[in-house]
Structure formats: structure tokens, C-alpha cells
Amino acid sequence: RLKPPGPPPDTRALVDAARRARAVAHRHGALFVVNDRLDVALAVEADGVHLGQDDLPLADARALAVRAGRSDLLIGVSTHGDAQVSAAVAGGADYLGFGPVYGTRTKQNPDPVQGIQGLARAVALAGDVGVVAIGGVTPEVAAVIAATGAAAACAIGAVNQATDPARAGRTIGDAWRA
Incomplete structure (x- = not known):
């Protein structure tokens, strides 16, 4: 992106x-x-x-x-919440970004944290529309996010701020598939 x-x-x-x-x-x-x-x-x-x-x-x-x-x-x-998920699905979005799931320092004024339960609700509300989790995505939480049924996760800070961004991305991907 x-x-x-x-x-x-x-x-x-x-x-x-x-x-x-x-x-x-x-x-x-x-x-x-x-x-x-x-x-x-x-x-x-x-x-x-x-x-x-x-x-x-x-x-x-x-x-x-x-x-x-x-x-x-x-x-x-x-x-960033149930109402926006429902509106985007009804409007014909091909996929949804949803979050922040966890706290993030990437944005100066982030939306309120939705948590893993909020993500699980978004996945359920979205039906067949893929949901991409964003916000605080790290190797430590990737498997928990994957377990919600999210289609993917987007990690910004954990990759961009790493000394080896490629390795950081692979580590998150490995944790996602675990």
C-alpha cells in the first residue's frame, strides 16, 4: 500500500x-x-x-x-466499529480495514482501541467480506488475530521500526500461520 x-x-x-x-x-x-x-x-x-x-x-x-x-x-x-463495518459491507466494499485492534503509536490521533472482541465482531458482521486487522500487530498477537477469522493483518510499526524489516515481516507471517 x-x-x-x-x-x-x-x-x-x-x-x-x-x-x-x-x-x-x-x-x-x-x-x-x-x-x-x-x-x-x-x-x-x-x-x-x-x-x-x-x-x-x-x-x-x-x-x-x-x-x-x-x-x-x-x-x-x-x-473502527460495528456501525462502520455494517455500512461498508452494505455499500459493497471489497474488503475492510478494522482497528486499531491494539494500541498503536503509528498514528498521532488513533481511533479508540477495538480489542480482539471488537475484531471478532467485525469479522462476524462482515460475512464474506475480508477483514484486515490493523493496530498494534506484532508477532506476539498475530496468532490471536488469525484465530478471529480475520483475512489478514497489517503491521506498520512492528515492521518499519525493526532493525531488519524483512525479518520482522516474516516473523509476523510465521506467527500468523502457527
Whole structure:
């Protein structure tokens, strides 16, 4: 997922970075999802776009993607509680980000912690829509998160702040599959 730190770069720079990131992702057999910016996702033919609660509404994003000939574009939505999960599922989200499951220092003003029980409820409410857990994901909690039925987990701090990010990612993946 392309989400640069700091102030937003100009759109041209973001499109250039997204094109490079998409090439790397596809070279390694991974999907490429752009955060927040439908325009950039469409411009670089990303596999998907991830929308936060304050971004373009899901219905509008879907309509614009279809109009652009991208009815196949995956659209994910960040959710932080039961009502948002239900609304995103009803609105046709392809997947949900849910959290923070545990406390996080990655965001300056994080939403309230939902806990493992909140994640389990989100998975149940989402039905066939995949739920990606986010917030405080570490090797120590990966198996607990997996046991809820979540489709995946997203670890930011545990990977980005590690001395060996690749190894940290593998360790979380190994714990998830345990």
C-alpha cells in the first residue's frame, strides 16, 4: 500500500512513485493498493484503492471507477466499529480495514482501541467480506488475530521500526500461520 509519510507530495510525484511501487509489487506477485487517492489508483492502474472514513465515499469511488472502465478495482474501507463495518459491507466494499485492534503509536490521533472482541465482531458482521486487522500487530498477537477469522493483518510499526524489516515481516507471517 502506497502511503508516504509527511505532508502529501504533489500529484505528479505521487503518480511517479506509485508507478514504481506498482511495478515492484507486481514483480513479486503482490497486489498494489493506493491509499486515499482514487485518482492516483486509476492513473497507475492499481489493483485497488483504500479509503478512510474521511475520504471519498465508497459509492462515489465505485461509480467513478466504473465510469473509468475499472469495475474490477478493489475498494477497501477503514472501519473502527460495528456501525462502520455494517455500512461498508452494505455499500459493497471489497474488503475492510478494522482497528486499531491494539494500541498503536503509528498514528498521532488513533481511533479508540477495538480489542480482539471488537475484531471478532467485525469479522462476524462482515460475512464474506475480508477483514484486515490493523493496530498494534506484532508477532506476539498475530496468532490471536488469525484465530478471529480475520483475512489478514497489517503491521506498520512492528515492521518499519525493526532493525531488519524483512525479518520482522516474516516473523509476523510465521506467527500468523502457527
